[in-house]
Amino acid sequence: MSAILRLFWTFLKIGLFSIGGGYAIIPLIREQVVANSGWISSKMFTDIITISQMTPGPLAVNTSTFVGLQVGGIAGAVAATVGCVLCGIVICLLLHRFFQRHQSSIYVFEVLNGLKSASLGLIVSAAATIVLTALWEAQPVPISDAFSLLNGTALAIFSVALLVLRRWKPNPMLVMLASGVAGLLLYS
Structure with missing residues (x-):
């Protein structure tokens, strides 16, 4: 499979499972592009997140664009960005239709409350990943060496x-x- 197609497929999966938005998806992107694929280093990922936060647009989209650019140039940036947003667009259209039909359902309301809780956990995980990567360059850091590697x-x-x-x-x-x-x- 070509690098461009792999980028598209990886970010399509990330986009499909990106419940909670930008900060909630950072650990998933990191796992796919740093740990699983080895496309970029942990330090480079932290730099990309920093740049993505400073540029206009959604964090997940900016991150996918910058990762794609690093891995496959302009074609990689386009493939990663389209892969990241495609599922979101399709799911939003389907959810809009669903919520129009089930506006007053208490069950739908309770499911959304559960998703909010899961998103909070993902955001806390993303914050911890960024802080740990910034303060300890070695990943993972053994507890016994945490102070000396700070x-x-x-x-x-x-x-x-x-x-x-x-x-x-x-x-x-x-x-x-x-x-x-x-x-x-x-x-x-």
């Missing part, structure tokens, strides 16, 4: 950014820009 520079930038956001509540884009500049200066 990236102090990344922890300092994270802590200062979190403090600034919580205390003074500036525009998050400014904090991201300042963090990027700090990273450029401290890691160069």
Whole structure:
């Protein structure tokens, strides 16, 4: 199977199982493109997530586009993006029709509540993946070596950014820009 077709198929599966949106799907994308396929490194994946958050558009779509671009160039970006959104479009059209017919059903309401809970768990998992990858470059980190493998520079930038956001509540884009500049200066 060609790389472009594999990208399309992988992101079609990701798009099919992406309940909960962008942050909830990060662990699934990471598993497919880093762990299973080995297309990109864990560090590259974290960089792609960071760039995807700063560019306009949905996180999952941006991530699929950037991964596709890394793996297969422009054709890979198109294949991954189309694969990621195709199932969502079809499912949305079918769900719209279903909800029009079952607007007042208590069973449908309860199923949606269950899906909300599952999405929250996936979002927490995505946040943990990003923080762990940023603070510990070695994956997985043995508990006995966790402190010695901690990236102090990344922890300092994270802590200062979190403090600034919580205390003074500036525009998050400014904090991201300042963090990027700090990273450029401290890691160069």
